[in-house]
Every structure is written in C-alpha cells, then in structure tokens.
Amino acid sequence: MPNRIKFGKWEAVALLINAISTKLYLYYPRMTVEDAGTAGWILSIYVSLVTLMIFTVLIRLYKRFEGMDILEVSEICGGKVLKTLTGLITVGVLFYLTVITIREFSEDMKVISLPTSPLSFVMLFFIAGMIIGGFLGLEAIVRYHAILVPIISIAYILILIGAVKLMDISNIYPILGTGAYDIFGKGFFRISVFGDILMLFLIVPSIGSYKNVKRIGYTAIGFSSVFLTMGSLAYILSFPYPSNLEPFLPMYQMTRLITYGRFFQRIESVFVFIWATAALMYLTANFYFMVYVLSRIFDMKYIRPLIMPCAIIVFSTAFVPQNLVSVLNIETNIFNKLIWVITFGYVGLILIFANLRERAKRRSEKDETEA
Amino acid sequence: MKLKHELRRIIIVLICSSVMLTMTGCFDQREIDDLAYPLAMGIDVGVADNLRLTLQLAAPLSISDGSGGPSGGGGRGGGGGPTSIITVDAPSIYSGLNMINNIISKEINMSHTKIIVFSKALAEKGVKLYLHALHRGREFRPDIYVAVSTDPPDQYLKGIKPTLESSPAKYYELMLGKDFTSFYPTVRLNSFYFKSESDAVEPVAILTGLSTYNTVDDLKKAGSKAGGNEIKPEGHYEAGNIPVVADQKNEFMGVAVFKHEKMVAMMNGLESSCMQLVTGEYKHAYWTLPDVYEKDKIVVMNIFQRKKPVIIAAIKNGKPCFKINLDLEGDFTSIQSDINYEKYPDVMEKGASEMIKEEITAMLKRTLYEFDSDICGFGRYVKSKFLTWAEWRKFDWENQYRKSSFEINVKLKMRRTGLMIRSIEH
Numbered sequence: 001m002p003n004r005i006k007f008g009k010w011e012a013v014a015l016l017i018n019a020i021s022t023k024l025y026l027y028y029p030r031m032t033v034e035d036a037g038t039a040g041w042i043l044s045i046y047v048s049l050v051t052l053m054i055f056t057v058l059i060r061l062y063k064r065f066e067g068m069d070i071l072e073v074s075e076i077c078g079g080k081v082l083k084t085l086t087g088l089i090t091v092g093v094l095f096y097l098t099v100i101t102i103r104e105f106s107e108d109m110k111v112i113s114l115p116t117s118p119l120s121f122v123m124l125f126f127i128a129g130m131i132i133g134g135f136l137g138l139e140a141i142v143r144y145h146a147i148l149v150p151i152i153s154i155a156y157i158l159i160l161i162g163a164v165k166l167m168d169i170s171n172i173y174p175i176l177g178t179g180a181y182d183i184f185g186k187g188f189f190r191i192s193v194f195g196d197i198l199m200l201f202l203i204v205p206s207i208g209s210y211k212n213v214k215r216i217g218y219t220a221i222g223f224s225s226v227f228l229t230m231g232s233l234a235y236i237l238s239f240p241y242p243s244n245l246e247p248f249l250p251m252y253q254m255t256r257l258i259t260y261g262r263f264f265q266r267i268e269s270v271f272v273f274i275w276a277t278a279a280l281m282y283l284t285a286n287f288y289f290m291v292y293v294l295s296r297i298f299d300m301k302y303i304r305p306l307i308m309p310c311a312i313i314v315f316s317t318a319f320v321p322q323n324l325v326s327v328l329n330i331e332t333n334i335f336n337k338l339i340w341v342i343t344f345g346y347v348g349l350i351l352i353f354a355n356l357r358e359r360a361k362r363r364s365e366k367d368e369t370e371a
Numbered sequence: 372m373k374l375k376h377e378l379r380r381i382i383i384v385l386i387c388s389s390v391m392l393t394m395t396g397c398f399d400q401r402e403i404d405d406l407a408y409p410l411a412m413g414i415d416v417g418v419a420d421n422l423r424l425t426l427q428l429a430a431p432l433s434i435s436d437g438s439g440g441p442s443g444g445g446g447r448g449g450g451g452g453p454t455s456i457i458t459v460d461a462p463s464i465y466s467g468l469n470m471i472n473n474i475i476s477k478e479i480n481m482s483h484t485k486i487i488v489f490s491k492a493l494a495e496k497g498v499k500l501y502l503h504a505l506h507r508g509r510e511f512r513p514d515i516y517v518a519v520s521t522d523p524p525d526q527y528l529k530g531i532k533p534t535l536e537s538s539p540a541k542y543y544e545l546m547l548g549k550d551f552t553s554f555y556p557t558v559r560l561n562s563f564y565f566k567s568e569s570d571a572v573e574p575v576a577i578l579t580g581l582s583t584y585n586t587v588d589d590l591k592k593a594g595s596k597a598g599g600n601e602i603k604p605e606g607h608y609e610a611g612n613i614p615v616v617a618d619q620k621n622e623f624m625g626v627a628v629f630k631h632e633k634m635v636a637m638m639n640g641l642e643s644s645c646m647q648l649v650t651g652e653y654k655h656a657y658w659t660l661p662d663v664y665e666k667d668k669i670v671v672m673n674i675f676q677r678k679k680p681v682i683i684a685a686i687k688n689g690k691p692c693f694k695i696n697l698d699l700e701g702d703f704t705s706i707q708s709d710i711n712y713e714k715y716p717d718v719m720e721k722g723a724s725e726m727i728k729e730e731i732t733a734m735l736k737r738t739l740y741e742f743d744s745d746i747c748g749f750g751r752y753v754k755s756k757f758l759t760w761a762e763w764r765k766f767d768w769e770n771q772y773r774k775s776s777f778e779i780n781v782k783l784k785m786r787r788t789g790l791m792i793r794s795i796e797h
Contacts (some may be wrong), residue, residue, distance in 0.1 A: 037760045111509065117398035170571070170751035176758045241760070243568045246506075257513050257561055262544055265514070 005206050009216055011142040012200070012207050014149035015285055016220035019196035021227045022282040023105060023336075024156070026104055027274045028193065028228060029235035031332050035187060038098040038241045039177025041233035043187045048225030051194040054344050055221055059214050061351035062201075064358050070347060071203035071296055077354035086350065087297035093198065094290035094341055095314070098283060100335065102126050102326050103318040107277040108249055111324075113272060119319075126283055127315050133284030134291055135305040138206070141285050148277055155274040156227065159251070160234045162258040167237035177241075193228065195339035197199060201347060202289055248328070251275075277286040287314065407477035408484075410539050411453065411531070412464075413524020414432055414501055415490035419460035422501075423490075424467030425525040426453045428475070429483070429540065435707065451542035454539050458525040464504050481510035485543035487517050487560065488524045488579065489625075491634065499567065499632035506564045516547045519627035519634060520578035521587070521611045530620035532583045547577065550654040553647050554606060554640030555579075555623045567632050570768055571750030575646070578625035580611030590614045602669060604659045606641025630744040638734070645734040648697055651679040658701075662708050663722040670712065670719060671705035674727075674783070684752035691753050691775045699727070702787040709796040716785035724781040735777055745772045748749045 023031075064074045074086035091225030094120040106123040114122055133141050145277050177183065205212055235250050238257065255271040258264075291310050295303040321327045384562035430453055457474065461467035468479050487505065489498055505511045520527040533542035548557060555577045566574035584590055593614035608614070609625040626646060627637040638646065647653035655675040662668040681696040701723065706712055712719045738746055748767045757763040 099523060114397070114399045115509070168751070170748075170754060173751075173754040174757040174759050174763050177760055179759045179761065238570050240571070253513075259514050262548075264514075331731075332792050366520045 002331065005139050006138070006208065007139065007142050007206055008146075009155075009207070009212055011146040012203055012212075012216045013219045014145040015142050015203070016200055016216070016280055017223050018145055018149050018152070018281055019199055019285060020157060020194055020220065020224035022101070022278050023193060024228060024231040025251050025278060026101075026108070027328060027332055028251070029232045029254075030245065030247060031190075032232040033236060033244050034332070035178075035190065036183045037177030038172050038174060038236060039183050040236050041172070041229055042175075042177070043183045043190065044225075044229040044232040046183060046187055047193060048221070048229065049192045050188060051191050051197075051225070052218070052221055053195065054191065054348075055194075055217055058344065058348055058351060059217055061355055062213065063210055064355060065351075066213075067205055067208070069204045070198075070350065071293070072205075073354045074350050077350055077357055082350070084141070084297055086295050086346075089342055089346065090198065090202070090293045091290055091297070093195070093339065094286050094293065095317075096335065097196075098130075098286045098314050099317045100321075100327060100331050101279070101286070102130075102283055102314065103321060104324070104331065105276075105283070106318070107324045107327065108252075109272075109276070112249070112252065112268075120315075123315065123318060126280060127311055129280045130284050130287040131307055131311050133279070133312070134288050135304065138288060138292070139201075139282070141288055145281055145285070148281060149209065150215070152274045152278050155270060156231075159255055159258070159267070159271060160230060162260070163234055163238050163254055165260075166254070166257050167234065168240070169237065171237050171240050172233075175267070178204045189337040189340065191344065192336045192339040194224070195335075195343040197221065198347070199285070199289060202293065210211060243263065248324070287311070373646070379479065382451075401478070405477055406480040407442050407475055407496070408480055408482070409484045410484060410490060410543065411528055412481070412484055413458075413490070413520070413528050414464070414493055414498075415524050416492045416496065418458040421460075422467065422493075423458060423460050423462070423523075423525065424461040424464060424471075425456060425528055426471060426479070426783045427528045427531065427539070429453065429455060429538075430455055430789065433624070450560045450739060453533075453537065454531075456525070456529050464501055466506075472694070481508065482512065483540060484511065485513055485540055486547065487515055487525060488520045489518070489519050489634075490524050490574070491519055494519045494524075494627060494629070496633035497631075497633045498629075502564055502567060502632065505560060511560065513559065515560040516537040516543065516577060516612060517558045517560055517563045518547075518577040518579045520610075521578070521637075527579070527581055527621060532619055533774060534618050542626050551656065553656040554625065555610075555643055556647055556652060558630045566748075567629065569677065569750075570764070571745070571754055572748030573631070573744040573746050574629045575746050576627040576634075577623055578610045578627045578643075579621060579623045580609075580617060581620045582613065582617065582622055583611055584614065584616050585618050590616065602659070602661070605657075606644060606659075607639055609637055609639045616788070626746075628738075628742050628744055628746055630742065635744060636737070636742045638737070641730060642734045642737070645727075645731045646747060648676060648699075649682075649695060649731060649735070651676070657704060658723070658727075660723050660726055662706075662710070663718050665708040666708055668707035670703065670723075672701040672719075672785075674699055674701040676721075677784075682749070682752050684749065684756065686753070686756055689774075691749070691771055692776045692778070693749055693752065693775060695731075697727070697731075697779070697781045699724075699781065699783045700786045701783060702789060703785065704789055706794050709794050711794045711796065712785075713788045720783050720785055724783045727783065728773070728779050728781045731779055731781075732777070735779075739773050739775060743773050749775060 032043050036043040049350055071083050071087055075083040075154060090322055102123060106119055106126060108121060109122050110117060197217065200213065207216060231251065235244060235254060238254050252268055255268040258267045291303050291306045295304055408429045409426040410429050417423040457471055459467050459470050461470050472479055487675040487729040531539065533539050536542045556575060558576050563574045563576060565744065566572050584593065593612065610622050613622050613624055614664040615622065624640045626635050628638055634697045642655060644656060653676045655673055658672050658674050660670050660672060662670050677700045678698040683694040685692045703713065738744055752765055753768060
C-alpha cells in the first residue's frame with residue numbers, strides 16, 4: 001500500500017459493501033431467480049451463510065500474517081514467483097471485473113437515459129472518474145465510500161420500502177422454487193458473488209490489526225448479505241415468476257413501478273443517481289486496486305505512470321463483448337460461477353501453504369535453538 | 372513553483388469551463404417543446420395493414436390557456452383543442468409511430484401516455500403480439516392504464532372531451548385511479564402484462580365505450596320492460612349502455628375478461644365490484660339493495676372492505692376448494708321505507724350479506740363455466756400447496772380451475788347511519 005496509508009474500519013467496510021452489493025443494481029435479483037425460481041431469496045441466504053463459513057476458515061488461516069496483504073503472504077509461501085503469480089491472477093480478476101462492469105453500466109445507462117449517445121461517450125464519463133480516482137489515491141476513494149455508501153444504502157432501503165405496496169406474498173410460492181438441488185447444489189457456486197472480498201486481502205496493511213480485519217470482513221459480508229437477500233426477496237415478491245426472468249435491470253424496473261398518488265411518480269430518476277454513484281465508486285476502487293497490484297508486481301514505487309495506459313486498455317477491451325446480452329452472460333454464467341475458485345480456493349490454498357511453511361520455519365528455528 | 376501552481380489552477384478552471392459549456396447539450400439533449408406527447412393510444416385491427424394505431428396527442432399550449440373546456444373539446448384533429456387525434460394503419464406499434472413521425476413535426480414521445488385502449492375486436496383476436504412491445508419499450512410507463520373499448524379506438528378517442536379538467540392527462544389520472552367507484556377495476560400495464568404471462572391468474576382490463584344515448588328521450592331504450600317502476604341496480608350496466616346523457620361521451624363500466632392474451636367476455640359493473648371484493652382491490656362504493664320487508668323500496672349502503680379477504684385454499688380429492696372470508700362494513704345512506712333499520716341493523720346486514728354472497732357466487736360461476744378464466748387469481752393460493760415449480764406445473768392449474776368449488780362467507784356490519792340516527796315510521 002503506498003506509504004502504508006491507514007484508514008478506519010468504517011471506510012474499509014463501506015468499500016467492501018459497495019464492491020459486493022453493486023451487483024444488486026445490475027443483475028443479482030434476476031440471477032437468483034434464474035437459478036432457483038421463486039426460491040431465489042433462499043439461495044441468497046444459503047450463499048451468504050456458506051460465504052460466512054468459508055470466510056471464517058480463511059480468516060483463521062490469516063491469523064499468523066497480521067498486517068500483510070495477500071501478495072506478501074504469497075511471497076512468504078512461494079517467494080517472488082508466487083507473489084508475481086498471485087499478483088497477475090489478482091490483476092486479471094480485477095481487470096476482468098472492471099471491463100465487464102464498465103461495459104454493463106454504460107450499456108445500461110444508454111438504454112435507460114442516453115439512448116442516442118454513443119457507447120464510447122457514455123463510457124468516457126466512467127473512465128474519467130476512474131482516472132481521477134486513481135490519481136487521487138486510495139485515501140480519497142475510501143473516504144468517498146465512507147460518505148456515500150450510507151447515503152446509497154438509505155436510498156436503497158427507501159426504494160424497497162416504496163415497493164412494499166407492489167409485493168405479493170403468493171409470489172414466493174412454490175417455496176422451493178425450481179428445487180432443492182438448484183438451491184443447495186448448483187447454488188454453491190454462487191458464493192462467487194462475494195468474490196469482491198478479495199479487496200479485503202489487499203487492504204490489510206491499511207487496516208492494521210488482525211482483529212480489525214476479522215471484524216471488517218464479517219461486517220461487510222453481513223451487511224452485503226442483508227442487502228442482497230432483501231433485494232432478491234423484494235424483487236421476487238414484486239414480480240411474479242416467470243415474468244421476473246425478463247427484466248434486464250431488475251431493481252430499476254422495480255423502481256419504475258413505484259407510484260404514490262399523482263405526485264410521487266418516476267422514482268427511478270433517484271435510482272439512476274444512486275446507481276451511477278455506486279457504479280462509479282465501484283469501478284474506481286476496482287481500477288485503483290488493479291493498477292496498484294500491477295505496480296506491486298513490478299516493484300514500482302509509484303502507480304501514477306500506470307493509470308493512463310491501464311485506463312486506455314480497459315476502455316478498449318470493454319468494446320470486445322459483442323452486445324449487452326453477451327456481457328450479461330459472461331458476468332452471470334462465467335464470473336459469478338467460477339470466481340470463487342480464485343477468491344476462496346486460490347487464496348485459501350496460499351494461506352494453507354503459507355501456514356505450513358511458517359510452521360515448518362518456526363519448527364526449524366526451534367530445533368536450531370535447541371541444538 | 373508558484374507559477375507552476377498557478378498554471379495548474381488555470382488549466383483546471385479551463386477544463387471545468389469547457390466541460391460545463393460543451394456537455395450541456397449532449398447527444399440526448401431534447402427540448403420539451405420539440406416533442407409530441409400522446410396521452411392515449413388506441414390499438415385496433417387495421418384495414419390497410421395489420422394494425423390501426425390511434426394517438427391522442429396533447430396540445431400543451433391549448434391545455435395551458437384553458438381552451439380545453441366544454442367548447443374546446445378534444446379530438447378535433449387539431450385547430451385549438453387540447454388534443455389532436457391521428458390514426459394510421461401500420462404493421463406494428465413502432466412502425467405506426469415511425470409513420471406518424473413522417474406526418475407531424477415533433478418527435479413522438481410515449482413517456483406521458485396514460486391509457487392504452489384496445490378495441491374489442493383486437494382484444495378478442497389476442498393482444499400478446501403488442502404487449503411485449505409495450506413492456507419492452509423504455510418510454511411506455513408500467514403504470515399506463517389498460518382498457519378495452521366496445522367502440523373502435525379512433526372513434527372512442529375522439530369522444531373523449533373532459534369537461535372538468537383542462538388537461539386530458541389529469542382527466543385520465545383522476546378518472547381511472549379513483550377509489551370511490553368499484554364498477555371498473557384499476558388495471559395498469561405492468562399487472563396486465565404479468566397476469567397475461569402467469570399461470571396462476573388471468574388478466575382483466577377496464578371496459579370502456581361511447582355512450583349510446585344523445586338525448587334524454589333515447590333513455591327510453593335503456594329502461595326496463597316494466598317502465599320506470601322496476602328497479603334495475605346501477606351495477607347492471609356495461610360501458611356504452613349506461614343510461615346517461617352527458618357532454619362527455621366516453622364511459623367506463625365493467626371488466627373485459629381475458630384468458631391468457633385473448634378477451635373472452637365482458638362483465639358488468641356489479642360483477643366488477645364482486646371481483647374486486649374477492650381480489651381485495653375493492654375500496655368502497657354505494658350498493659343498492661332491495662328492502663328486506665318492502666320489496667319495492669331500496670336501501671342504499673356505502674360498503675367498505677374492512678380487511679383484505681382471507682382465502683384458504685385446499686385440494687380435496689384432487690379438486691381445488693376455496694374458502695373465501697370477506698369482512699365488510701357499511702353505512703346507511705338511504706332507507707326509502709320508514710323501517711327503523713338503524714336500531715335493528717341485523718336484518719339488513721343479513722340481507723345485504725346474502726345478496727353480496729349471491730352476486731359473488733354468480734360471478735365466480737361465470738368465471739368457472741363461462742369464461743374458464745381465473746381472473747380472481749385463486750391459483751396464487753393453490754401454488755402454496757406445492758413445494759417446487761415442477762410440481763405446480765404438473766398440477767396444470769389452467770385445466771384444474773373449472774373443477775374448483777367455493778365456500779363464501781360474507782360478514783357485513785353496519786357502522787354509521789349518516790346524519791340521521793333513526794327512521795320514524797309514519
């Protein structure tokens with residue numbers, strides 16, 4: 001972390017909540033319905049519980065590496081080679097996430113508000129935000145998160161309250177949706193939704209003690225689980241199955257239905273504002289970490305020289321997917337099914353081997369002292 | 372160093388200023404005055420092409436200067452009225468809009484459309500082909516009202532001449548979103564669409580039409596065979612045949628019943644009230660009930676739905692059974708006989724409950740045996756009896772509905788008696 005910037009617990013929690021929960025505005029409620037039908041909300045609870053369990057294991061394994069990020073742990077485990085490999089994998093994940101998300105947000109924005117603007121023009125605003133965020137640095141990014149995430153959360157909760165009128169309890173039946181196997185079997189892979197927790201393992205040096213890391217992780221996963229489950233449940237209650245498989249922006253379309261009398265109508269304009277804010281913050285954070293990890297791989301002192309080239313690469317690559325549907329397919333069917341292999345699987349393996357290495361090292365040190 | 376700092380500040384100011392000046396009118400900049408806003412859209416079977424599309428366009432300047440009064444009228448094809456009607460035969464909704472854009476100077480924008488009126492002919496043929504287009508379109512609001520007109524929409528929209536509002540948009544909002552009549556349901560595009568896609572409930576639309584009566588003499592045609600002596604409750608009419616003479620020619624009354632995307636029948640105002648009592652959408656309305664003791668006289672009650680209906684579903688011997696519990700309360704608004712029902716309301720309560728129960732039973736029987744369409748959404752209650760979607764689909768609700776049986780319990784309690792506390796017998 002540049003100059004080992006320190007920030008508070010709330011800043012870190014806000015950063016992670018936004019990173020995990022941004023999916024809510026894009027596809028998450030529909031994705032749960034695609035997976036489990038009317039039981040999408042059960043899937044959401046199940047995935048949250050599994051993630052909490054896996055995180056408990058990971059964080060225990062982390063105990064010995066207080067104040068170290070995942071790159072430093074990798075170095076302990078496998079030297080420079082493993083550090084570089086971990087860095088490249090992390091950069092790959094973050095790059096992929098940034099590219100897909102910027103394309104998706106820009107496409108969505110184009111469909112909703114700017115139908116005649118060219119995609120590149122819409123994307124330019126997000127790229128500009130990312131570049132500015134990159135130059136301002138991590139401290140500015142997390143402070144923005146600390147201020148705006150509570151506002152976004154309140155607006156989100158107000159939207160859900162506004163939608164209560166539309167909800168029909170019979171929409172959650174049949175209670176097991178498309179079946180128990182879809183929820184508890186195939187549903188396991190959806191722990192990938194919490195893949196953004198990877199950021200926590202990058203900001204460890206800025207947070208401080210192990211206790212803080214643990215607390216931040218649990219709080220972020222807890223809050224995000226509640227938001228994701230609330231979003232999924234509200235969506236299922238508001239839109240009957242199977243019609244709820246159709247909307248491409250579930251939360252937006254839910255907001256469009258909210259009307260209170262002749263005065264409170266077209267609430268989606270508020271939604272677009274909070275949605276764009278959350279997107280911009282998420283993209284900025286992702287992009288920053290991507291550039292930061294890249295600079296760490298090459299042992300660069302400053303990250304600024306990398307910002308512009310990386311932004312251009314992200315901008316260009318974002319045009320590769322052919323259309324919005326292919327972007328959504330990549331996001332829901334590839335990323336959100338497989339990314340757990342890296343976030344939880346690969347990170348877990350590194351931690352296990354690092355622990356074994358550390359134990360072996362201590363044992364040999366002990367043997368040497370005794371000898 | 373200081374110079375560098377100053378230069379940096381100047382550059383930032385220049386960038387900000389140029390962004391502010393150039394980004395104000397981006398690609399999507401559109402002046403409100405450059406757009407034409409249809410308030411109503413009529414869809415009918417076309418002659419020259421598949422579809423006949425009629426738009427009732429708002430003329431904002433006429434609305435703002437108040438020329439839309441009784442004399443202003445709507446649907447005069449322009450020339451100073453608050454609305455202008457344009458009809459085109461086209462292969463689809465969007466191609467129709469495309470063609471209209473070749474005729475009028477302003478770009479059509481559907482974001483202020485309040486109502487979509489399907490013709491009866493098209494509704495009977497099926498509306499699915501057009502529903503998807505409406506649901507997919509960004510400009511079509513999900514809260515647009517959906518109606519079926521007994522008259523061709525091009526004629527119907529010409530007949531809409533709001534007399535109490537200068538803005539036709541306000542007329543639609545007040546007319547179709549009101550709580551104090553239950554003779555037609557409030558049906559919005561989103562619920563209509565969801566129901567048409569659902570296998571647990573069937574859609575309905577508001578029934579509307581143009582009045583057939585121009586003078587009070589014409590009302591003779593509407594009277595009962597017994598002349599003016601026989602009482603015909605006000606709910607027994609459908610849009611188009613209400614015995615009313617008004618400047619405003621359009622009227623809303625009853626329900627257009629659909630099975631999937633096809634209209635299969637019409638229900639009158641009273642049946643609409645009964646349907647809403649069962650679905651829980653009913654608010655309150657006046658009910659004309661025969662006097663229990665003096666059959667030639669009536670008692671009018673304002674009946675409220677105190678609680679949402681409690682519907683308990685069960686499957687007995689493979690057949691769906693429903694227990695419907697309605698909790699109503701009412702106020703006396705008129706007692707034509709001098710019987711002191713205020714003191715002994717039980718008799719009227721029982722009489723009214725029985726009557727409401729009979730009307731609901733009759734309505735439900737029509738849905739079972741005549742329409743075979745679950746418009747009250749009983750399927751939503753049966754769904755809870757199944758664990759998975761596959762089991763529910765296997766049950767095949769669509770073909771099970773007609774086997775349903777109902778047990779209806781109506782609890783009606785009189786609460787208030789208006790400004791009179793008793794009726795004095797003469």
